[in-house]
Amino acid sequence: MSKALYRKWRPQSWDEVAGQGHITQTLRNAVMLDRVAHAYLFAGPRGTGKTTCARLVAKAVNCLDPDLKNRPCNECEHCKAITAGRFMDLIEIDAASNTSVDDIRDLRDKINFSPSQGRFKVYIIDEVHMLSTAAFNALLKTLEEPPAHAIFVLATTEIHKIPATVLSRCQRHEFRRIPLEIIVNHLKEKSAEEGLLVEEPVFTEIARQATGSLRDAISLLDQLTSTNEKITLEMAQAILGTATSLRVIEIVDALAAKDAAAGLEQIDQALDTGTDPRQLARQIVSYLRNVLLYQMGHLNQADIAEDLKPKIHAHASQLPLPELLKAINAFNQATMDEHANWHPGLGLELAFTEYLVRPAVPAESQARTEQAAASQPLVKAPLTQPKPKPEPVKKAEAPLPDAEPESAPQAGQAPDEPEVASPDTASPQDERPDQAEKTAPPAGAVSLSDIHKQWRKVKALVGKHNPRTEGLLNTSKLAGLKDNTLILGFSSDTLKQMMEKSGNLTLTCDILEEVFGQAIGVTCIVSTHQGGVLPEDIEIENDGMVGTATRDLGGKITDAKEAN
Numbered sequence: 001m002s003k004a005l006y007r008k009w010r011p012q013s014w015d016e017v018a019g020q021g022h023i024t025q026t027l028r029n030a031v032m033l034d035r036v037a038h039a040y041l042f043a044g045p046r047g048t049g050k051t052t053c054a055r056l057v058a059k060a061v062n063c064l065d066p067d068l069k070n071r072p073c074n075e076c077e078h079c080k081a082i083t084a085g086r087f088m089d090l091i092e093i094d095a096a097s098n099t100s101v102d103d104i105r106d107l108r109d110k111i112n113f114s115p116s117q118g119r120f121k122v123y124i125i126d127e128v129h130m131l132s133t134a135a136f137n138a139l140l141k142t143l144e145e146p147p148a149h150a151i152f153v154l155a156t157t158e159i160h161k162i163p164a165t166v167l168s169r170c171q172r173h174e175f176r177r178i179p180l181e182i183i184v185n186h187l188k189e190k191s192a193e194e195g196l197l198v199e200e201p202v203f204t205e206i207a208r209q210a211t212g213s214l215r216d217a218i219s220l221l222d223q224l225t226s227t228n229e230k231i232t233l234e235m236a237q238a239i240l241g242t243a244t245s246l247r248v249i250e251i252v253d254a255l256a257a258k259d260a261a262a263g264l265e266q267i268d269q270a271l272d273t274g275t276d277p278r279q280l281a282r283q284i285v286s287y288l289r290n291v292l293l294y295q296m297g298h299l300n301q302a303d304i305a306e307d308l309k310p311k312i313h314a315h316a317s318q319l320p321l322p323e324l325l326k327a328i329n330a331f332n333q334a335t336m337d338e339h340a341n342w343h344p345g346l347g348l349e350l351a352f353t354e355y356l357v358r359p360a361v362p363a364e365s366q367a368r369t370e371q372a373a374a375s376q377p378l379v380k381a382p383l384t385q386p387k388p389k390p391e392p393v394k395k396a397e398a399p400l401p402d403a404e405p406e407s408a409p410q411a412g413q414a415p416d417e418p419e420v421a422s423p424d425t426a427s428p429q430d431e432r433p434d435q436a437e438k439t440a441p442p443a444g445a446v447s448l449s450d451i452h453k454q455w456r457k458v459k460a461l462v463g464k465h466n467p468r469t470e471g472l473l474n475t476s477k478l479a480g481l482k483d484n485t486l487i488l489g490f491s492s493d494t495l496k497q498m499m500e501k502s503g504n505l506t507l508t509c510d511i512l513e514e515v516f517g518q519a520i521g522v523t524c525i526v527s528t529h530q531g532g533v534l535p536e537d538i539e540i541e542n543d544g545m546v547g548t549a550t551r552d553l554g555g556k557i558t559d560a561k562e563a564n
């Protein structure tokens with residue numbers, strides 16, 4: 001497969017670094033005046049340009065262009081060697097895997113040798129907070145008296161874990177989360193250069209998901225465009241799992257109206273159309289969080305979709321703070337619901353009903369109650385409070401940069417891994433005697449678990465012919481095997497239809513035949529949260545909720561739904 005976009009798009013000059021002008025300007029000046037420091041510390045969230053800038057420093061200080069303003073020139077021998085990753089005097093150490101004091105001592109011993117190729121030896125120590133205390137101490141010795149030819153760039157996402165003794169010896173730069181519009185513009189520009197076909201609103205959709213990390217944004221874009229077709233907003237939402245915002249609004253409407261029937265109905269419908277319950281819960285929490293921040297006058301307006309603004313405004317006035325907190329807590333529970341496997345809707349339904357039945361105790365009324373209790377022991381906190389009408393705070397009108405707390409709950413993270421169960425988790429079930437009896441294939445026939453075991457390989461082979469087919473397979477689940485036809489489950493109709501287009505099925509069949517030495521058909525379904533069923537003779541994917549239901553909970557399959 002081709003190089004990941006985020007690598008391909010790594011900035012090679014200061015101008016290309018987006019959103020960190022305060023840092024690139026300083027570094028650039030230092031190079032220009034030939035006053036580069038001997039130790040830098042780059043701190044900030046992941047995917048914001050720390051490693052990128054560290055390499056630019058290495059390049060600039062070793063660049064051969066006579067004009068200091070031009071460094072790095074990207075044309076000279078040294079620049080080219082660094083871009084290609086074969087410059088001897090750039091040493092990158094991942095502290096996450098080299099944490100021992102010996103690694104650092106080793107570094108200390110070698111550091112006194114002069115550079116072999118360039119003017120400076122540059123050491124980039126990534127994730128430096130992972131070093132052990134002993135390793136930090138060893139590093140400190142080196143930082144105290146670095147040889148003139150050495151430059152250190154330490155990078156970390158967790159600056160609070162860096163000892164003060166190390167901090168005080170470094171010039172520190174704090175990388176910021178990259179603002180939404182800058183991410184959007186960057187993606188737009190780069191996509192145009194690359195000739196990617198993407199509908200305009202998709203960029204905003206992606207940027208919103210990336211919460212300030214340009215790397216995440218680029219990876220999401222990469223994932224979407226791996227199909228090579230024009231990416232529409234609808235497809236992007238389907239793949240990113242953000243399509244349900246209307247649903248979220250309706251559920252919150254029901255919360256505000258305390259309308260249990262409407263709320264539970266919405267939850268049910270969402271799950272019926274294949275929405276992942278935990279994902280839906282995350283979206284609800286994330287939406288309610290926006291309402292909360294809005295109430296607090298702390299919401300960066302740029303991060304909200306235009307069409308959501310009036311809704312957030314309305315919900316902020318309908319849901320008093322204590323109610324809001326209660327709802328966030330209840331749905332936050334549902335994001336971690338481990339019952340999601342066997343009763344997908346339960347966590348959400350509980351969240352909704354708990355919200356309705358559990359009284360909210362507003363902080364001020366609690367204080368009042370406590371005071372009252374002191375004099376009148378019999379007074380109890382009333383179960384329901386008259387709703388105070390909070391005015392949406394004025395300040396909220398002005399965009400506040402950096403308003404996002406670091407630990408914000410994030411909606412819809414990029415799916416990192418294919419959902420398909422890995423072979424080792426799939427295999428133990430084969431040994432179950434009852435199942436073996438029922439579904440034991442005739443000798444030589446391929447079973448679902450055989451396919452499970454080879455699935456990664458199949459996908460990789462498919463990817464060699466067509467990466468976008470592999471991308472689609474990655475979004476599918478092995479749902480079953482019937483009459484030698486493999487059933488692939490997709491979470492949405494859009495994905496299913498994409499898979500059914502332009503030779504994807506034929507290619508997959510060809511590879512299956514190549515791997516298993518016999519013809520295996522492929523068909524696609526939209527898998528609903530019921531887990532589908534499956535008439536007797538279908539071999540069921542026994543790893544997911546169906547497996548849990550039948551195996552662990554004694555459930556029986558009574559009905560099967562197949563989408564085509």
Ligand SMILES: Nc1ncnc2c1ncn2[C@@H]1O[C@H](COP(=O)(O)OP(=O)(O)O)[C@@H](O)[C@H]1O
Nearest residue numbers: 006009010017018046047048049050051052215
């Ligand atoms: N500020 C930025 N400007 C342009 N691209 C960026 C920026 N930050 C991250 N990227 C993109 O993300 C990739 C990874 O960035 P990197 O510098 O390794 O992030 P970090 O080290 O902060 O985690 C880069 O190759 C680039 O494609």
Ligand SMILES: [Mg+2]
Nearest residue numbers: 050051126155
């Ligand atoms: Mg990095």
Ligand SMILES: [Zn+2]
Nearest residue numbers: 063073076079
């Ligand atoms: Zn150069």
